[in-house]
Amino acid sequence: DRMRGALALTFAGLAGGAAITYPTVLEAAEGVVHPLAIEHVPFGNYGFNTRGFNGGIPGPTFRMKPGETLRIDFTNNLSAANNVACPDTAGEFCESATSNLHTHGLHISSKGKEDGLAHYSDDVFADVLPGETETYSFTIPENHMGGTHWYHPHHHHATAIQAGGGAAGVLIVDDPEGYLPPEYANMSEHILFISGHNLANLADIAARAQSTILEGALNAANTANLAANVFFVNGQALPTLTLESHTWHRLRMAYAAVEQGLALQVTGDATCTLKLLAKDGIYVTDLPRDIATVMLFPGARADVAVSCTCTAYPCTGMLASNAGRRLQPGRGRGGGPGANDMVAADLLELSITQGPSTSVVALPATSVQRPCYLVDLRSAAVPDAQSKRLALNGGGRTVTVDGQGASMTYANTHANGGTMATWPALTTFPVGSVHELxxxxxxxxxxxxxxxxxxxxxMPAAEYSGGFFKVGDWHDTLMIMEMAGGPGGQVTIRQQTDKFTGKMVVHCHILEHEDEGMMGFIDISGTEGTIYADAATLDSTCYAAAFNNTGTWATPATVDANAGDAGDAANSAVSHGPTVTAAMLGAMAGLSY
Ligand SMILES: [Cu+2]
Incomplete structure (x- = not known):
């Protein structure tokens, strides 16, 4: 009966499903400790369990302001019986009931109790065993930029099965008062936690880890005639979001998946205009950026303003990926769309109703004031010793710096009496400096x-994917599917090692690659709290303390004269920006993995 119910719900979903729901919001506050438990939870209506937080997928949404501290008591309620040790499983998937918390995107300390703290911060080397509760305390710098981030477990060798199975949720750092022009600040906001679950791959990883949970996922889906490649928005299959026409709505998207990329567009009867506001929780410097396609790959976030109109009201649009890419050909392809590894998925139906206005307000071209750790580094002086080559090598499952760095397999990390804690750094950079990779x-x-x-x-080209990726943009996770491998695909990045010493973990966010060893860390040395002295020289408007410049917004020297004009959404037959094609995604490029 349970399976039949799930089947009926799925068919109902295809015709436009239930109204979208949102996870519980928990706000950081002085003296407040939020409980968060990883535990066995139902996987949608599929009739089997996966791992999730506080009873469902996704977990609660945590919101905090710059300068606040988010405190969490993290409890591991997973079954110790499923926690098979690494030497006892085949390959690199093991300890599937050991967990911890990673705050993906937050600019905070990576330290924990083993570093002498009274609690854990963003320490992915922490081991929280079944039955244990640990205290996490995440202190947000007072000049942290507001943005959309997410959290998930990050225990090496068990990240894919836990985070990829649904144990994840949204983190939002709120913008300070007066940070954005009112046309942006006043948008209605919709949090979209998008998750992709390829049950063939998850079941395969579960079997390798002897984890019990999810081992039968593919068979159960097939028996019930349910989709085996599952996409949820806020834990729902194809929900409906109702939006008023001629109004900008801010979609805060976070994307979690083990191994699949998406290229999202709005199709259907509705005419929708998309403007990119931020990627990975960092505002683009050319607000508002015209885009037609939102590129999502595991770990990515995108904040997008959308405004839609209908020829006749109401009408519908579909937030859909027609040209994403399966990032792991040859593994767990069941339920997939075919030989070219493209992922086609309908994620969210947009139901457009007639709003009170007949024109949409213009979004002013602007550039928000930058915190000093996010100033433009293109003209920064980088010492020769801090310019290195970083390579992501799929074949060897390694991350290397200047050619050095071994795969973090269990055997390698535990050779000669070693542990995860004794694994050496790829390189060392001083805190409060700029380096280039x-x-x-x-x-x-x-x-x-x-x-x-x-x-x-x-980058080899000034922009990719219809302007979704441009030189000068900021990320914490970056994949450009359009870009072929090899030297032609080289991307140069720069970072400030702002404030925090300790381990800066670097890894491939195809989570099974990470579990298989494609990870390492850069050691940030020196005195905790040191900031980059030349930041204000590069950008005299940057702020090193709390933002307090309400009501002043810069207008960029160069703006798209058509961007955000009053008739944009109302008059355009098509969205601005070039359409991303399969060829642009590199789907046919024969990349090696
Ligand atoms: Cu990878």
């Missing part, structure tokens, strides 16, 4: 760096 491999692997985001300072 010439990165290869982001055509096939999402590069993720913890602790502090990075700026793209050079």
């Amino acid at each position: 010439q990165v290869t491999g982001v055509g096939a692997h999402p590069l993720h760096l913890h602790v502090v985001p990075f700026q793209i300072t050079a």
